[in-house]
Amino acid sequence: MLNFVEVFPYNFSSSTSLTAASFNLSLNLMKDNSNTTYSDYNNSHNQLEDDTELELVGKNPKCSSHEAVVDDVPPTSSGFGNSTRSQVDIIDDGYRWRKYGQKAVKNSKFPRSYYRCTYQDCNVKKQVQRLSKDEGVVVTTYEGTHSHPIEKSTDNFEHILTQMQIYSSC
DNA sequence: CGTTTTTGACCCGCGC
DNA sequence: GCGCGGGTCAAAAACG
Secondary structure (H helix, E strand, O other): OEEEOEEOOOOOOOOOOOHHHOOEOOOOOOOOOOOOOOOOOOOOOOOOOOEEEEEEEEOOOOOOOOOOOOOOOOOOOOOOOOOOOOOOOOOOOOOOEEEEEEEEOOOOOOEEEEEEEOOOOOOOEEEEEEOOOOOOEEEEEEEOOOOOOOOOOOOOHHHHHHHHHHHHOO
């Protein structure tokens, strides 16, 4: 079982500052990896390892390389309920993900997205959810273990740091 | 034209 | 059994 949480504060703004990037607190949110019950989906009951990594990443306008397209939302606006239409909740961890679902969450105004690793037999799933408490925080829950190397080139520093933090906790 | 996203439907477990 | 909340499927649309 591996519960791993990274908290990137909201004002962790400039993409080059790595100082605030390492907040590791391990929450216990034991996500029972209930084996999937879809029988028509071939080997849906893969060996889901018991690791669940959480990754809280603040909504940072320029934190991640390409998918961070934030329009307005000044960093100091503590206003609630303003429209944060940024795509920053796609935290790219180097793997290739395919989205297969999205559901509205009860306590959150924001939907939760479901992704699956697109590697041939790698059935690692993850779900990305934004906290409505403070919308600058995005929770990414991983389920399963990858059995293949990372495909993409982690070109920027924060990705490398993230990977280091994840792998050093295993 | 192949891959990914979107989105409504479907399924399942649980509480009442 | 029924409704609700959450997870997944799958067809169509969108994308590159």
